[in-house]
Amino acid sequence: MELLLAGTPDRALDALVAASPEDRADLRALRDELFLVAHAAPAVSPPPRLRARLLASRPRPRRPKRPVFVVLDMINDYLTPGGPLEVPRARDVVPALKRRIGEAREKGVPIIYVCDTHAPGDPELDVWPSHAIEGTRGPEVWPEIAPEKGDHVIPKRTYSAFTGSTFGALLDDLGADEIILTGCATEIGIFATAKDALERGFVVTVPPDCQAGMSALAEQVTLTTMSALAPFEPRYLRPAS
Missing domain, CATH: 3.40.50.850 (Isochorismatase-like)
Known part of the structure; x- marks a missing residue:
């Protein structure tokens, strides 16, 4: 749970639990629980100015091309x-x-x-x-x-x-x-x-x-x-x- 909340990349988490079916099941359950908690929270609409600023600052993802x-x-x-x-x-x-x-x-x-x-x-x-x-x-x-x-x-x-x-x-x-x-x-x-x-x-x-x-x-x-x-x-x- 600490690693999930800290924003550990999925790639690293999945590798850590790959050898253990029990750990993989636990990780799936934790992800599901966090989703339910987030889904249950009341929605908050950001002010238009904040939303525009966040969208403008969002970096465009770069990926390998060659x-x-x-x-x-x-x-x-x-x-x-x-x-x-x-x-x-x-x-x-x-x-x-x-x-x-x-x-x-x-x-x-x-x-x-x-x-x-x-x-x-x-x-x-x-x-x-x-x-x-x-x-x-x-x-x-x-x-x-x-x-x-x-x-x-x-x-x-x-x-x-x-x-x-x-x-x-x-x-x-x-x-x-x-x-x-x-x-x-x-x-x-x-x-x-x-x-x-x-x-x-x-x-x-x-x-x-x-x-x-x-x-x-x-x-x-x-x-x-x-x-x-x-x-x-x-x-x-x-x-x-």
């Missing part, structure tokens, strides 16, 4: 059955992802594929099984959602799309202020990329039907965690340079 659609690590070595780093759930989201990629193309939203890629002898392969070796089909995008002319394809070496790649520079060139983030694995690459993007001021949206973790539980925990995070100094609110 989204990009990012497909992360939907590559052969992660989607092929029996692969050493297979993410089986990733194959299940391919139809929804294919549809959303098509919708983004129709709207003129830039499509960026970021693909885990390693040179032979990469120290990363001392920690993980050999995978996504450049020059093989391993780091190539899964054929059903393959890039088309005009799409961007960026290799990366580690979890976050920003680390040691040209991803950040491309976003700057595109003037992006929002990332629609899809792909796998939710609790690893998507989380690392989302965290870095939020700290750089991007609004991050992860469509639930276009992400895949190693398990449903891992997805739920990661998506709930990300839902509580807001972008740091959002780019869409920054003054034009």
Whole structure:
């Protein structure tokens, strides 16, 4: 109740109670009770002068205007059955992802594929099984959602799309202020990329039907965690340079 009365954003409250059905029910009940209390209070008509002043001072909401659609690590070595780093759930989201990629193309939203890629002898392969070796089909995008002319394809070496790649520079060139983030694995690459993007001021949206973790539980925990995070100094609110 204290958090509600203090005006805590719904995003933060919903994240706090997401893991507990009892807490979610309590929060719904508290919101209903506050609504009833407010509804029962007698209506007061503000003086015309006050109403005009409030309406004139009301800020116009600003929202991101330059989204990009990012497909992360939907590559052969992660989607092929029996692969050493297979993410089986990733194959299940391919139809929804294919549809959303098509919708983004129709709207003129830039499509960026970021693909885990390693040179032979990469120290990363001392920690993980050999995978996504450049020059093989391993780091190539899964054929059903393959890039088309005009799409961007960026290799990366580690979890976050920003680390040691040209991803950040491309976003700057595109003037992006929002990332629609899809792909796998939710609790690893998507989380690392989302965290870095939020700290750089991007609004991050992860469509639930276009992400895949190693398990449903891992997805739920990661998506709930990300839902509580807001972008740091959002780019869409920054003054034009």
